[in-house]
Amino acid sequence: MQEVKWRRLPLNSNYAVAYAVKDCDVDVIAAYPITPQTTVVEKLSEFIANGELDAEMIHVESEHSALSAAIGAAAVGARTFTATAAQGLELMHEMLHIASGLRLPIVMTIATRALSAPISIWCDYSDLMNTRDASWITLIASSAQEVYDSVIQAYRIAEDPRVLLPVMVAYDGFIMSHTYEPVYVAENPEVIREFVPRRKTWLTLDPDKPITLGPIANPDWYYEIKYQQVVAMEEAYKVIKEVDEEFGRRFGRSYGVIEKYRIEDADIVLLTYGGLFGTVREAIDAMRKRGINVGGLRLRLWRPFPAEEIIESVKGKKLVIVLDRAISYGARIAGPVALELMSTMYRMSEKPEVLSVVVGIGQRTVTEEDIAEITALGMKYLEEKRVPNQTIYWGVRA
Amino acid sequence: MQGKQLPKWNEIPPGGAILEPGNSVKRPTGDWRTFRPIIDKEKCVRCLLCWVYCPDAAIKIIDEPYRTASGKEWKFSVEVDYTFCKGCGICVEECPVKAIEFVEEVK
Amino acid sequence: MSQSATSRPVYRSPFDLPREEYLAPGHSLCAGCVAGMIVRHLLKVAGPNTIVVTATGCVEVSTTLYPYTSWRIPWIHVAFENAASVASGIEAAIKVLQRKGVIDPNKRINVIALAGDGGTYDIGFQALSGLLERGHKVLYVLYDNEAYMNTGIQRSGGTPLFAWTTTTPVGKVWKGKWQQKKPIAEIVAAHRIPYVATANPAYFIDMVNKFRKGLEVDGPAFIHVIQPCPTGWRFDPRYSIKVAKLATETAMWINWEIENGEFRVTVPVPKRKHVKHYLRMQGRFRHLTDKEIEEIQRFIDREVEYINKRLGKEVIGPLVE
Known part of the structure; x- marks a missing residue:
């Protein structure tokens, strides 16, 4: 196994996200600009524009479509990413439940922000807390380094066959999203990609093996399908710890579920x-x-x-x-x-x-x-x- | 309880995906019918319009030669698939030679 | 002859259509629902290397009632308003995964979004416009039954003038819908995408060739298909195709296409019937007075004039019947 080489960069949490997404070799990014998330997508656009990341950027016309497009992309097996905050997260809300209900391992970051009205671009966690029951695994980071590391862990967790739930990584809007801290990022992202290998762990839309995703489930069926998510969350709890421990062994940093x-x-x-x-x-x-x-x-x-x-x-x-x-x-x-x-x-x-x-x-x-x-x-x-x-x-x- | 015969939560594919393509054929819709279309193979001109317009893919093309009483040779015929025919009557209405009768279903 | 270079053959008769059925019977669309016929032929043209996204609506609920599916190709439903966005994601993902070798780069996979009038004119409009502007190679098929039929015949942006629906009932004050149908295909055409067409299942050869072209063009294609609904339009299901045919014979529905900017009417109507023949077949127009019918007729006359003017020749003829 190749040894990781770290590069110490001054990054705010938004840029830390972008670096992590690049290092995970994400395939499809669909996002819509909203303060204070915007620079995540700007940085990712630069990475793609410069050929540092081979991904499709879907410049969607709303956050609702951002998550919808991520759902479509994940449903054919792509590794997907989106990011938002506040009103954007509210607009996505319907899709939050569908992403988890379809068991698609999407990763999203939230630069948390107060909800309108009155409109405020500044930080609090009212946006994140509204997503509590959407069946998303939710990590809240407290440093730009942890943001970088958590996004990487998030893909491992989400795509684990025992889990198959989407993951949110949240951090303070402005207070973290726009504050520069020293962050160690991998100089050789192959090592990160080894940690989050491409695995076909979820059911995808494939003409060679046609499946029907997102059917209508009547009272005889709905409950059992939703109960699967209850169990997946329980499984996720173990997997989150495992992944964090393995990350610690491999890269020397781990966080636990509480600090x-x-x-x-x-x-x-x-x-x-x-x-x-x-x-x-x-x-x-x-x-x-x-x-x-x-x-x-x-x-x-x-x-x-x-x-x-x-x-x-x-x-x-x-x-x-x-x-x-x-x-x-x-x-x-x-x-x-x-x-x-x-x-x-x-x-x-x-x-x-x-x-x-x-x-x-x-x-x-x-x-x-x-x-x-x-x-x-x-x-x-x-x-x-x-x-x-x-x-x-x-x-x-x- | 019907619930007892249905699969348990862990016997259902994740997210309620359906892995068997086109398995709705296990759920016949023929019992919806109140009128039954009957194709007269003698009159039928094999234009396939009934097959085209059927919303339920309930017209079957049978690749068997057919000879009418008047001696006309056909390479194939069309038949109604009564397992699925809902009895809408589109075929009856669209048949250009009025070769499809529509008769009331009786028990 | 087809005017575009295409790899799929031109369909000239029912005998040219593939026998394979990719929409299995056993679905629970109403008897005589033309949506079933439209989707059957859409899939025949598209073939097995196709992924379909269906917006919430009649087709979605009737074809995928768990644990049964009528789809023999990969299919997904996400929500009502976002078939276009989901399709965008699928198309983008296929592109990048083929580039990265995860999906066979030589395999051509069609991406089709299928939605009703509610999911297109109204709640899905923004997502649709986004897809068109971004230029995803997706065929978007609108099956237009002119109301929210799945929830029980409520008015939509696609409901025509004066039509009765359960939310535009006929009473002492209200006399059905008081607005015109939104010209959705023209709005789509304003996005300058490579292919836009309107189609009528009664003219199925015209319809399947439009599906073919929509799948061939390099970029978004939009096909607006009229879909008579016996339940919501209030007529005997056996007349579904008759009603569809009358829509075109009266020029209430004109079959046209815009292929790379060139507009043409694909089903000319040399002699036009009075709209009353179409309207009188349907219970949703039963309350119409002669005066209201004439108002609709005048509107259609103007539409016909506009079309003929646009083409510089008379493709839709005078009223004769």
Whole structure:
């Protein structure tokens, strides 16, 4: 096996995506421009224009068609890619369910962005959270390097015959999509291609073996076909870990399904996802210096939800503060991950308190000081034994 | 329960794909018919219009020689495939020599 | 003689048509539904090296009721509004996979998108325009039964003036649809694609040769086929082809094509019948007054005049009957 040679490049997460897609030798890219995803597709266009990637670029007239075209391409066996954000992801929504329902291993990246109205181009996770039940495997990265690595892993996961589900890799719009970080990319992409070999693992439209894809299923059949997706998600959970471990052995970087930061001896755990975890880590270091026993937990895998790892990590803790950057309007616990965590913890005999906090909506700045103040508030609630059973909307002018 | 005879979730191809091309032939539609077209091979001029216009591919071309009572020799004939004929009557209407009768189905 | 260099033979009689059936019987299209006949011949012309994308609609639900399929060639349904986008993806994927040697580069695979009027005029219009503009080599066939028949005869952009539908009912205030049918084939032609045609299954030789040309051209082709619907148009199914024929005989439906920019009427009608012959056969027009019929007639007269003017000769003749 050839040894990988890394090249250290200054890349933002959007460019990291483009490099990963190129290194995976993707066949068909169908995408529509939307801020802050746009430079992913611009970079890929450059790669194709310069002959660095042999792919068909379909300049579709909408995101709906982007995913539709990806579905068509994947259905004849092509490795496909698309990328979007916010309104684009909403416009695709119908196709999300069909891509997974047809069991096509499409990979898509999301530079997360707040939803209209009012229109906002800035980051939050309300777009991603709306896709929760679309049966897509969903990874949320927190650095440009992780974005690059996750896109590569995504193809391995999606195309695994035990899985055959589409995969989304999400990361903060602007905060990550437009921030340059040093990223190691393969100088010899053949090595990456070895890691994600071309395998015919899914049913395709082939004149030599005609099949019918996407028929109409009545009540006698629909349920069983959808149950297959339930099982595929369960299988995916194992495969995601396997692939990440193998990636680690091969390339020296792995991420797990959750990332822990100084939680072993912590009483209080800050749980979040995406680029915000960087701020959280800094805040933890500062608070630790002040003697506060706080640690951090980052959700890297959102679907399938890493329930066991989460339960294991919060066991024995006093308080979990969940920092969500999305709102489930009308829910008492309106942070989607807080809600998920609480339902996951329901059967635990001794469970920590949970404080649901909404932050960073429409990219309202979240500073280390905010994190420290939120932690202090959580500790106060804990001490007074009155952790509220409803979400705190941090920083809203009231 | 009908459900008991149907395949389990893991016996169905992923995503509900159908792997057997054209297996709808296992689901005859002949019982839809209330009227039955009957081709008179004597009158039939073998123009194939019934075969062309049939929406259900329910007109069969039979490659067997046929000699009419008046001595006309045909290399083939057409027959209605009653397994699938839904009895729409297009063939009856489009036959240029009125060689197809349309009779009510009786049990 | 065909005017384009083509590899498929020109069809001159039913005996030239392949015997093979790629749409198996056992489908549940209504008795007398002409869509079945149209698709049969489309597939005969296309042959087995063909992938079909079908938009949601009558043909889709009637031919693929799980676990049965009537398709003997690879077939996919994704949604209502995106047959054109899915077909674009398939075409692009075949191109790149042939380039990379994953699919045999010498194999010619036809890509066909098949959609009804709802999936073309209305919800699928944007995707269609995108496909045409990008120039994918896809044959798009519109089977036009002039309403949302699959959901139960609701008005579409393809429903003709004054037609009764379940959402343009005839009452004290409403008298059927109050707008004209959208000139979809002309809108498609405005994209300047290599081949656009209208076809009528009653004139099947004309229709199959158009399918042939649509599959031969290098780029998008669009064929708009009228598809009489006994259920929605309210007539006895045995008259499906009669109704189709009358559509052309009255010039309510003109069979034309634009091949590489050249416009021609492929089925000239030297003597034209009054539209009442077509309208009176169908229950959806039963409520029409003589005045309304004359309004439709005047509209058709203008259309005929426009066509004849465009060609500089009289291909559609005067009203005689």
